[in-house]
Amino acid sequence: MTTLTAACAFGVIAVLIFVLGYIAFQGISSLSWQFLVQTPKPVGEGGGIGNAIVGSLILLGLASCVGIPLGIIIGTYLAEMGDGWFGTIVRFVADTMIGIPSIVFGVFVYAVVVLQQGYFSTLAGALSLALIMIPIVTRTTEEMVRLVPKSMREGALALGAPQWRVTKDIVIPAAMTGIATGAMLAVARVLGETAPLLFTAFGSRFYNIYLDEPMASMTVQIYNYAISPFEEWHAKAWAATLVLVTLILFINIIVRFLTRRKY
């Protein structure tokens, strides 16, 4: 049994290393400082993904600011007070949302925001990403909060702490490592999304910080590079993928570090 699980674990890790290695192998040749800071240029003139990196981080930051806290609040509510019919409905909606393909969120935001406003925008893109994040963070938070032992809550209640303080001071900190893992899953997931952004943030060839204008993103840029007929752009797509994967890895490490168990 141990051998079998070890073999499976090894197999999974081997596949992962192969995928990462292949991306690195394909992408490394086009990687350069210029590539990281320049905006896209016509074929043969170089150009890079600088604006797309900034765009992705802005989109991700906005989406996280909304999606992660909201997900944590809803998930905590479900775990602590969600045993009634209302909780059941919320849980069902969250589960359904997790199962919905991301493009649907893109189309939804396109219909209710982009069409109404008449233009693509960063905010619309961030909104579609936040909608993807919320249910993921919600459900992982709920699972993690439920794992906090009842005895720990009772310890705080017995000191005269009101329920909301027990939740805020004891339960959430105790579940923080797990909650952070859930948030990371959501971050990694939306950082890799292309479809919803095509309908919302759309893409841009320039550096941009205005939230009511179209915004470049790494995934859309990778998409544009990859579907082109040019070898040079294909190589750029690989390089951009390498940057994206590295970025996800770094965010992971940073969050791990920040939420490591102190006590």
Next chain:
Amino acid sequence: MSKISVSDLNFFYGKAQALHDISIDIPEREVVAFIGPSGCGKSTFLRTLNRMNDTIPIARVEGKVMIDGKDVYEPNTDVASLRRKVGMVFQKSNPFPKSIFENVAYGIRINGIHKNRADLYERVEKALNDAALLGEVKDRMNTSAFGLSGGQQQRLCIARALAVQPEVILMDEPASALDPIATQKIEELIVELKKQYTIAIVTHNMQQAARVSDRTAFFMLGKLVEVNPTQKMFTNPDEKLTEDYITGRFG
């Protein structure tokens, strides 16, 4: 007037009745030990005194629990201040995922007991000292509470309970998971605490009950069979059932 006065207390988990017509008075600064076979309702009874059972949705209480002459099940009772007044130490030590210092400081903070930072420090140290733990932890106050041994964790939980200045302390088998040395420390502690606090302690250890308590109450199948001075209880109990249980001549 008794510190705690329970009369005709019935307790239900849904349809199952866990306590039947319990009546007992506990005067101030007395230690009462609760003994009885597993599942007889000792923990349930203890938890009715600080309304800890409120956390169980199916729980239902009938009868009166008076503390300082006030019925704790009155609708307008402030449960938080009741629990501050009636502290509890649980069977399994349950420190918070915080530092040793913060574990003790938590109750002081939420109840806003301290005047300033220095006062907070003083109170934490005093509570740790009263729980006979200060010497062992004063150099590592900011390290995790989970780094302590089982016995130290339990004394930390006692310190945490003492820090909010309760008047009554409920202890549910506080030494059940501890070695003889740690157990002895906790027993000495109880004897010490008795000077200030009213204490109700559940234990499966007869010698322990004999060593620390003034009176002993024997529960069986949710009923209070007998309560008498500890000395009498262990030498010449009124009830045959009690004698059988204490002498180990029992099912």
